[in-house]
Amino acid sequence: MYKIITKTRLAASINRLDVQAPEIAGRARPGQFVVLRVNDTGERIPLTVAGQDPAGGTISLIFQETGKTTRALAQLSAGDSIRDILGPLGTPTKIEHIGNVVVIGGGVGAAEVLPVAKAFKAAGNTVTGIVGARSRELIILENELKAACDKLYITTDDGSSGRKGFVSDVLKEIIAGNAAIGLVYAVGPVPMMRVVANITREAGIKTTVSLNPIMLDGTGMCGVCRVRVGDMVKFACVDGPEFDAHQVQWDELISRLAGFRQEEKISVEQHAPGCTCKKE
Amino acid sequence: MQKRIKINERPASERIKDFKSVVLGYNPEQARQEALRCLQCKNPTCVAGCPVEINIPGFIKALAEDDPAAAIAILKDKNNLPSVCGRVCPQEEQCELKCVLQKKGEPVAIGNLERYAADWEKNKSNPGINVATASNNGIKVAVVGSGPAGLTCAGDLAKKGFAVTVFESLHRAGGVLRYGIPEFRLPAAILDDELRYLESIGVRFVVNALIGRTKTVAELFNEGFRAVFIGTGAGLPAFPGVPGENLNHIYSANEFLVRVNLMRAFEFPRYDTPVYVGKKVAVIGGGNTAMDAARTARRMGAGNVTIIYRRSENEMPARREEIAHAREEGIEFLMLTNPVSFHGDDKGFVQQVECVKMELGAPDASGRRSPAAIAGSNFTLAIDTAIIAIGMSPNPLLISLTPGISTDNRGRLIVDDNLMTTMPGVFAGGDITGGETVIQAMGMGKKAARAIENFLR
Numbered sequence: 001m002y003k004i005i006t007k008t009r010l011a012a013s014i015n016r017l018d019v020q021a022p023e024i025a026g027r028a029r030p031g032q033f034v035v036l037r038v039n040d041t042g043e044r045i046p047l048t049v050a051g052q053d054p055a056g057g058t059i060s061l062i063f064q065e066t067g068k069t070t071r072a073l074a075q076l077s078a079g080d081s082i083r084d085i086l087g088p089l090g091t092p093t094k095i096e097h098i099g100n101v102v103v104i105g106g107g108v109g110a111a112e113v114l115p116v117a118k119a120f121k122a123a124g125n126t127v128t129g130i131v132g133a134r135s136r137e138l139i140i141l142e143n144e145l146k147a148a149c150d151k152l153y154i155t156t157d158d159g160s161s162g163r164k165g166f167v168s169d170v171l172k173e174i175i176a177g178n179a180a181i182g183l184v185y186a187v188g189p190v191p192m193m194r195v196v197a198n199i200t201r202e203a204g205i206k207t208t209v210s211l212n213p214i215m216l217d218g219t220g221m222c223g224v225c226r227v228r229v230g231d232m233v234k235f236a237c238v239d240g241p242e243f244d245a246h247q248v249q250w251d252e253l254i255s256r257l258a259g260f261r262q263e264e265k266i267s268v269e270q271h272a273p274g275c276t277c278k279k280e
Numbered sequence: 281m282q283k284r285i286k287i288n289e290r291p292a293s294e295r296i297k298d299f300k301s302v303v304l305g306y307n308p309e310q311a312r313q314e315a316l317r318c319l320q321c322k323n324p325t326c327v328a329g330c331p332v333e334i335n336i337p338g339f340i341k342a343l344a345e346d347d348p349a350a351a352i353a354i355l356k357d358k359n360n361l362p363s364v365c366g367r368v369c370p371q372e373e374q375c376e377l378k379c380v381l382q383k384k385g386e387p388v389a390i391g392n393l394e395r396y397a398a399d400w401e402k403n404k405s406n407p408g409i410n411v412a413t414a415s416n417n418g419i420k421v422a423v424v425g426s427g428p429a430g431l432t433c434a435g436d437l438a439k440k441g442f443a444v445t446v447f448e449s450l451h452r453a454g455g456v457l458r459y460g461i462p463e464f465r466l467p468a469a470i471l472d473d474e475l476r477y478l479e480s481i482g483v484r485f486v487v488n489a490l491i492g493r494t495k496t497v498a499e500l501f502n503e504g505f506r507a508v509f510i511g512t513g514a515g516l517p518a519f520p521g522v523p524g525e526n527l528n529h530i531y532s533a534n535e536f537l538v539r540v541n542l543m544r545a546f547e548f549p550r551y552d553t554p555v556y557v558g559k560k561v562a563v564i565g566g567g568n569t570a571m572d573a574a575r576t577a578r579r580m581g582a583g584n585v586t587i588i589y590r591r592s593e594n595e596m597p598a599r600r601e602e603i604a605h606a607r608e609e610g611i612e613f614l615m616l617t618n619p620v621s622f623h624g625d626d627k628g629f630v631q632q633v634e635c636v637k638m639e640l641g642a643p644d645a646s647g648r649r650s651p652a653a654i655a656g657s658n659f660t661l662a663i664d665t666a667i668i669a670i671g672m673s674p675n676p677l678l679i680s681l682t683p684g685i686s687t688d689n690r691g692r693l694i695v696d697d698n699l700m701t702t703m704p705g706v707f708a709g710g711d712i713t714g715g716e717t718v719i720q721a722m723g724m725g726k727k728a729a730r731a732i733e734n735f736l737r
Contacts, residue, residue: 023489023494023495024494027494027495037451041544041550041551041552042552043543043551043552043553044451044543044553068552069552083451084451084487084488085488086449086450086451086488086489086490086494087490087493087494088493088494089490089493216535216538216539216543216553217449217450217538219449219450219490219515219675219677220515220516220675220676220677221459221515221516221517221534221538221675222517222532222534222535222538223517223519223532223534223535224531224532224535226519226526228526233519233525233526238677252526252628255527255528255627255628256526256528256628258528258627258628259528259529259556259628260554260556262556263548263554263555263556264554266548266549266554267548267549267552267554270549
């Protein structure tokens, strides 16, 4: 059992849980994730390690309520426990001195770029952050990202915070401004990562994306997370989750993410508000 | 000579409706009658066929004398998992193959008798067996992986007095016995009993620990473990490498079986993990895993399940018994057939498998006749689900994260005659070194336990 020490609401449907997991807290590196199971009947889902306190033995998990498990997680409070957490998993981000690095986070992806931004900054890079969300209420970790980046741009679809538009608009402007960008690192919804990849491919800028396909064991055993990268089939859980954005076969990734949509709907309906299982 | 007594099984029409045990076992009289068939050879050849060196005539004699308590004590002296072996070992290729009665066509049903004795002990109204264990010597040994190799090594070391900790990456222990072999062949409750027994003799289990990532082998030594046994299995699923294999509703057998066995998708939505099983399922492969996947799909409601195998039935690696069980349950077999591509709908869900007919040519390195495609023989089969069960390779993760440990060109850990890897104090056994079956893995776990004892003394 892994005890929740604090719970913080970051936005309407986005929470942060700081969870006691000393072994993971002591050795997780930027870009890595855990696979967790909320309770004895739960499924296994991957979540990025969004932060860690090695001395206190805790890791931060930041997630948006999208499905059955993230909703169940959001209902837990400080003092409750998560049944199982395995990690840290995946190949860590390769942190090196490059020069100018642009990190891009879409939606809850902002949480996932934070540790990566910090690490690139610590390695002597000039880090520019771009985070986007639908509206002002969904912008998370603004202060933390400001501290981690040399410059931070915020975009919202409706213009309620930062500038109106998409992260890709800002990226295009930065590229047009002739900045020598050594690396773009992007995490967010697949359509966003794909647009970013198309822009940087044209500009010839190396780009890394962190993918979040369906996972089960998270240790390379089942292959449900397989993604086509160039002409190779890779397992995101062990070969990734980070890949060269210009090589990812996006259509296949989008299709595979929808592989269990029917079943996910049934699962969510079972646990919808008003359903008997919640009254227990 | 009396005929070999057939074991009781549930009829196929009944058992395909649930995940309960297919085989029901012997009743006491059947067990006694079968045990009496054993000739009690002076030089028992059956024992030479047993990778874990069970005193086979000894335990059978006890059963013939109606003393199951003595029988289970003899079994547990050498075998830490008798109720598992009695269910999943291929006895027909091992002890029973070496039985002198085999020459007359009907060997003693050693596996069925082992199962009977083990199940007798599980019945709580019968007295438990005290297994002799040495007193705790305080020497710490780490076992990585809780499958058959790891459990056997852990059990033997615990009996010798070592302080054994087993690390498992999944949230439940048992390895392939948990995630791979279905309930109807090996009920989870039976496995749980065996794990409880190992705990009772001092084995400690730590789940959610992926050695290499959660902590490294070097860190295990720093924590005071004096030796490490690696039994991480053949966890990497092979895919055929054909167009369309990444379409939705095409699973590796590992994914399919993990969903159903470990995550209990057969109880979805009470359990959160879903599995989709359509009406027409193709299972690619001819091993025991393919049979397990096909029979599981049938129980999940698939009306039509077809096993597609590129050689003929003679070359099928699955146990004859499992092939027969699959046939009884209505599984169809398409032999000498190989998939060349999968076709899907515009949303990316599989709809067809395109196959080619095969013919057998000259024997290959494995001694089996190698299949070759017959040009122009392509045909398609309408399906809505496919399960790929064409084999597994050693799990590469721990190895890639452990400097100083070496593998051969097939990714198998290199070990010496004592099963020690190229890293001093680190031993290995089971599929990670090239074993193939549960019992081979157990044999290596046993041998490694002996080698670790010698290494530490």
